[in-house]
Amino acid sequence: MVNIKEVAKAAGVSASTVSRVLTGKIPVSAETKSRVLAAVAQMNYQPNAVAQGLKGGRLHTIGLVVPNIRSLVFPAAIRGIEDTAEQHGYTVVLCNTDENIDKERLYIESLRRRLVDGFLFSTARPGHEYLLDLPDEGVPVVFLIRQLGKSVNTVVLDNEGGAYEATRYMLGRGLRKIAFINGSLDLPLYRHRYEGYQRALREAGVGEPDKLVIHDISGWDDGYETMTEVLAAGLRPDAVFATSDPKAMGIIRAIRDAGLQVPQDISVMGFDNLDFSNQIDPPLTTVAQPFYEMGVRACRRLIHLIESGRSGRSKIEVLPAQLVIRKSVI
Amino acid sequence: MVNIKEVAKAAGVSASTVSRVLTGKIPVSAETKSRVLAAVAQMNYQPNAVAQGLKGGRLHTIGLVVPNIRSLVFPAAIRGIEDTAEQHGYTVVLCNTDENIDKERLYIESLRRRLVDGFLFSTARPGHEYLLDLPDEGVPVVFLIRQLGKSVNTVVLDNEGGAYEATRYMLGRGLRKIAFINGSLDLPLYRHRYEGYQRALREAGVGEPDKLVIHDISGWDDGYETMTEVLAAGLRPDAVFATSDPKAMGIIRAIRDAGLQVPQDISVMGFDNLDFSNQIDPPLTTVAQPFYEMGVRACRRLIHLIESGRSGRSKIEVLPAQLVIRKSVI
DNA sequence: AACTAATATGCAAACGTTTGCAGAAACGTT
DNA sequence: AACGTTTCTGCAAACGTTTGCATATTAGTT
Secondary structure, eight states, rough: OHHHHHHHHHHSSSSHHHHHHOOOOOOOOOOHHHHHHHHHHHOOOOOOOHHHHHSSSSSSEEEEESTTTTTTTTTHHHHHHHHHHHHOOOOEEEEEETOHHHHHHHHHHEEEEEEEEEEOOOOTTTTOOEEEEGHHTOOEEEEEOOOOSSSSSEEOOOOOOOOOOHHHHHHTTOOOOOOOOOOOOOOOHHHHHHHHHHHHHTTTTTTOOOOEOOOOSSSHHHHHHHHHHHTTTTOOOOOEESSHHHHHHHHHHHHTTOOOEEEETTTEEESOOGGGTTTTOOOOOOOOOOHHHHHHHHHHHHHHHHHSSSSOOOOOOEEEOOOEEEOOOO | OOOHHHHHHHHHHHHHHHHHHHHOOOOOOOOHHHHHHHHHHHHTTTOOHHHHHHHHHHHHHEEEEESSSTTTTTHHHHHHHHHHHHTTTTTEEEOOOOOHHHHHHHHHHHHHHOSSEEEEOOOTTTTOOGHHHHHHOOOOOEESSSSSSSSSOOEEEEEHHHHHHHHHHHHHHHOOOEEEEETTTHHEEEEEEEEHHHHHHHHOOOOHHHHHHEOOOSSSSHHHHHHHHHHHTOOSSSEEEEEEEEHHHHHHHHHHTTOOOOTTTTTESSSSSSSGGSSSSOOOOOEOOOHHHHHHHHHHHHHHHHHHOOOOOOEEEEEEEEOOOOOOOO
């Protein structure tokens, strides 16, 4: 790769002049400018970003830390992040932590050595509070999808509101005994969904159904087993609110395998609106998260933080959820 | 961040000595070594990777170029890539091209400026032959999932064999009139799947069904529409071989919406074995691709290329497909 | 016409490493 | 005891930029 000195020689100027033409900071005569530009074009010169990075202390790179890219909630958000990063001339480095805190720590260390400009985390959960130290050390950080306290910039869904609306909708359809099959309460997002569900029930004067509020359920298989046990125990809810679409899929399978029909016998409400959720049978009624948009917002905010030199107090941005009605609720 | 000079001062040696202790290349007396190590530990010194990169000409980074991370085939492969990269001390930069060649070119340019050590491409297709120039310019490159000629290192599935086995299986179940709903023949992988299907039919002495071999179908919605038209035209295959799981999902929906049952009336074979393929109703019989493993292999090969200084001829590695039998074929 | 001000350019240092070269010290050999 | 090796360490250059400072040129003012 050709470097700035060779361009300078070809144009008959010094390296500094070439640099000044390219960065455009300081006046350069029109004549030399065009001569330099011609040389740059002819030699197809591209400044070495690593040298620039060493000089400037940053490399226009952001670190994206997620638990697992195979989880279906991330790809869309990542896409939003990557697109905005690209538009602003940033590059995205991907890190999967498997919820493993040591792996996360190593990644952070490794990326800081590489002078990443900032971090985007979707790995927040109790035990990861040390992440909150990063901003204090001057490292720009934005949290995404999952939150961890109020003291850091975050982009999340209105989980409480989404769950509230979904529950209200089911109540409005005459369903009364609504089971709630939820993820781990360690994650605020599941806590908030639970609170939304409770609020709707309370306002409608309906009590929480006995033995039908179950937390700590994690994927489709877990959902399947849980629902199978529920039905085997003779419990028979009018509806099940699954707080993620994969859980909902497993639950629907369990209901079918028990010889019942969705939604005729039991309605099922999901949460997420993953890409395939309207492809399954029956198409899933669910609460949509604007994943792509969340990625875009988080990335924009991070870039703003980076380029403004870390000003301003941190802010939690809450995006609205949207109920999408299909056929799995009667 | 503390730099090497400060460590040197603290240990009472020169920066060179610190560097030598850390890289371990040249003998250093046991005594100074321990003194340096103590200082390093105490000050928590981490070498600046960008400075090392500038000096050494590479940054231990690989560029991963995919059409779209939202497409369900990539996340597992990416996971395999990322895991192996991490094990070897490499970092992965993610690029989505949307099959757009200009975007791809810009990414390549940008990453080369950043001194990436090599590229992993899943974007091969006609028109992208210029990618083949990169190895000639000394840039390590490995192709993955999609291939583009024999002259470059590649990791792909045995698409022909997978389709052959799947077709043979259906024939063995007594199915004769097997529709073939395929992707674009521009992509060798779809061409090969077609060839496998044809070979199995030929060996069984069964002809290709009239009007039931359809190419250029791309996602679930396209699959749905195509199958709806097929049925509306009064065509009634015994089975449909969809060359991707999403197409299969759309096709199953179409069959159901036409009042028929899968597999009692029409069997459906998929291809990919995406994560959710055994969650749908009926659980999908399909051809599994070892996505994760492909990612691992491709990444290993790239790292080998990088660290061996680009020796050796290029090789195409073909991984076996595996038929996974569930309930969508009778 | 002389002086100040503005404009345009180059030199050299700096970013944080690694590494060739050379010198110093310790050791072994005859 | 003199010399050649070996072992260890530091200096300084290099990687490719950007940028403060100094200088040279030009223009502007009186």
